[in-house]
Amino acid sequence: DTEVTQTPKHLVMGMTNKKSLKCEQHMGHRAMYWYKQKAKKPPELMFVYSYEKLSINESVPSRFSPECPNSSLLNLHLHALQPEDSALYLCASSQLPGALNEQFFGPGTRLTVL
Amino acid sequence: RKEVEQDPGPFNVPEGATVAFNCTYSNSASQSFFWYRQDCRKEPKLLMSVYSSGNEDGRFTAQLNRASQYISLLIRDSKLSDSATYLCVVNRDSGAGSYQLTFGKGTKLSVIP
Numbered sequence: 001d002t003e004v005t006q007t008p009k010h011l012v013m014g015m016t017n018k019k020s021l022k023c024e025q026h027m028g029h030r031a032m033y034w035y036k037q038k039a040k041k042p043p044e045l046m047f048v049y050s051y052e053k054l055s056i057n058e059s060v061p062s063r064f065s066p067e068c069p070n071s072s073l074l075n076l077h078l079h080a081l082q083p084e085d086s087a088l089y090l091c092a093s094s095q096l097p098g099a100l101n102e103q104f105f106g107p108g109t110r111l112t113v114l
Numbered sequence: 115r116k117e118v119e120q121d122p123g124p125f126n127v128p129e130g131a132t133v134a135f136n137c138t139y140s141n142s143a144s145q146s147f148f149w150y151r152q153d154c155r156k157e158p159k160l161l162m163s164v165y166s167s168g169n170e171d172g173r174f175t176a177q178l179n180r181a182s183q184y185i186s187l188l189i190r191d192s193k194l195s196d197s198a199t200y201l202c203v204v205n206r207d208s209g210a211g212s213y214q215l216t217f218g219k220g221t222k223l224s225v226i227p
Contacts, residue, residue, distance in 0.1 A: 042201060042217035043158065056213075090157055099145045099205040099213040105157040 003027075004106035006091050012112045015081060021109045023074040023091030029104075031097040032074040034066060035090040037108070043090055049074060050097035081113045117141060118204050120218035128226050131192050135221045137185045137202030147178055148203040149187050152220065158201055161187075192225045199223070 004025045013019050023032065031050050035043035048056035049068040063085075065077040074091055088108045094101035120137045127133045139147075147164035162169065164176040164185050175188040185202055202218035 042219050045215055048213075088155075097213075099207045099215075101146075102148060102160055102163055103215070104160060108157050110155075 004091055004093055004104055006089075006106035006109050008109055009107065010110050010112075012114065013078065013081065014114050015083070017081075018077070018079045020078065021076040021089055021091075021111075023076075023106055024072055025093045025104075025106075026072055027093065027095075027104075028071075029093035029095050030071060031094045031101065032068065033092040033094075033103060034064075034074070034076050035092065035105075037088045037090055047076075048097070055097065078111075081111075083113050086111055086113045117216045118202055118218040120200075120202050120221045122219055122221060124222040124224055126224045126226055127192055129192055129194060131225075132188065132190045133192055133223065134189075135187045135200055135202075135223075137187075137218050139183050139185070139202075139204045139216075141204070141206060142180075142183060144183075144204045144206045146205045147176075147185050148205070149174075149176060149185075150201040150203055150217075151198040152201055153198050161200070189223075192223075194225050194227065197223055197225045 007022045033048050034046040037043040045058050046060045047066045052068045063080050067075040088110050090108045091106040092103040094103045118139050149161040150158040151161050152158045162171050164178045168177045173190045177186045199220040199222045201220045205215045207213045
């Protein structure tokens with residue numbers, strides 16, 4: 001199994017809603033990542049979890065709250081988002097943390113904030 | 115100077131052509147290099163890592179020139195299915211357990227019948 005899965009595939013939410021994005025991998029990878037990608041732009045790193053601990057937070061607003069319940073799962077909790085947060089949210093994993101490791105991406109959740 | 119720069123294209127090439135993409139990076143401390151491809155409205159997929167000695171995978175050849183700080187990708191015998199955006203990715207450890215993964219903006223390739 002060399003797959004990273006993400007749910008839901010699409011999400012529409014209002015600015016007052018609370019929702020969560022989920023990511024799962026069963027490759028035994030010990031680093032997991034959240035990225036945000038706007039149309040016609042490259043992915044931008046948001047968070048990195050290394051061995052289930054948050055190791056990098058790229059100055060992301062607190063309305064995005066990551067969680068890593070175990071080594072296979074990564075969540076992104078959303079609350080009071082703004083329309084400009086509409087984007088493709090990508091999860092990725094790598095075997096180990098660190099610059100030398102290849103990252104594998106999930107299919108993403110396409111988020112629309114109304 | 116942007117940290118990772120690519121020609122955005124588009125590159126429109128006929129089937130069977132050979133096409134080359136270049137990418138330059140500004141930080142000489144960069145440690146690892148990758149090419150990803152991304153189809154429209156899909157996730158990036160790892161195409162290949164780029165090693166100092168150069169590496170080949172079928173029709174794809176990647177080269178790294180550390181002295182000049184550029185990376186290249188050569189695609190031979192282009193197929194229609196090669197049409198995608200190709201992202202150059204550079205990674206480096208930035209200390210204290212942190213690291214900096216930087217994507218180029220991508221080069222769009224369209225292979226025409």
